[in-house]
Structure formats: C-alpha cells, structure tokens
Amino acid sequence: HVRFVESGGDLVQAGGSLRLSCATSVSIFSARPVAWYRQAPGQQRELVASIDTGGNTNYTDSVKGRFTIARDNPKNTAYLQMNGLKPEDTAAYYCNFPTIATNIYWGQGTQVTVSS
Numbered sequence: 654h655v656r657f658v659e660s661g662g663d664l665v666q667a668g669g670s671l672r673l674s675c676a677t678s679v680s681i682f683s684a685r686p687v688a689w690y691r692q693a694p695g696q697q698r699e700l701v702a703s704i705d706t707g708g709n710t711n712y713t714d715s716v717k718g719r720f721t722i723a724r725d726n727p728k729n730t731a732y733l734q735m736n737g738l739k740p741e742d743t744a745a746y747y748c749n750f751p752t753i754a755t756n757i758y759w760g761q762g763t764q765v766t767v768s769s
Contacts, residue, residue, distance in 0.1 A: 662763030
C-alpha cells in the first residue's frame, strides 16, 4: 500500500496516554522526513511533530513535552507517543512526508478522542 495506514487511536480520559503507529510500503520511507498531522472538526490540518532521517525532531508548541515522535525504518513505520492527553488533542491523526508535495500518501487517519 502506498498510503499510510494509521492505527492506535482511541477514546481516553484527560491525562491518559496513547501510542499511534503509521506504516507504509513505499521504499522512500527511510530517505524522507516523516510527520504526524492532526485535524479537528471544522479546523485546518496542522503539523504536530516531525522527524528527519537523522532522528532530529520538531514539535508544535502545544504538544512539546507531552508527545514523542519516533521512526523504525526497517519496518517503514512511524510512531507518536502521546502522554498527558488533553481534550484539545481530540482530532483525527495522520502521517505523511512533509517535504513531498503530493496527496497520494494520505491515509484514513486514526481518531483520538480525549474526554474531560
């Protein structure tokens, strides 16, 4: 499959944790930065975290200190460990290659719902 397949979303209480995964079969995975995005209802998709080929990471301010992005190149898989979840983290979460201008890799996403 070319598109990313995201999994791990669930309904959790505020303060809880989840670990999201996204996998793809494309061989370029190990050669490209990978990012997690999220989109809440009625809002634009936003970049949450990214990791480059050297393992350097970046996070949007609202998740710094709570979320951790990682990648496993042999498995063509990226992860997002989310701790200290807040209701405002509720969204559908997606993976993509942030430096490639194409829509072909967007998957169905995985829903994260955080109750207060």
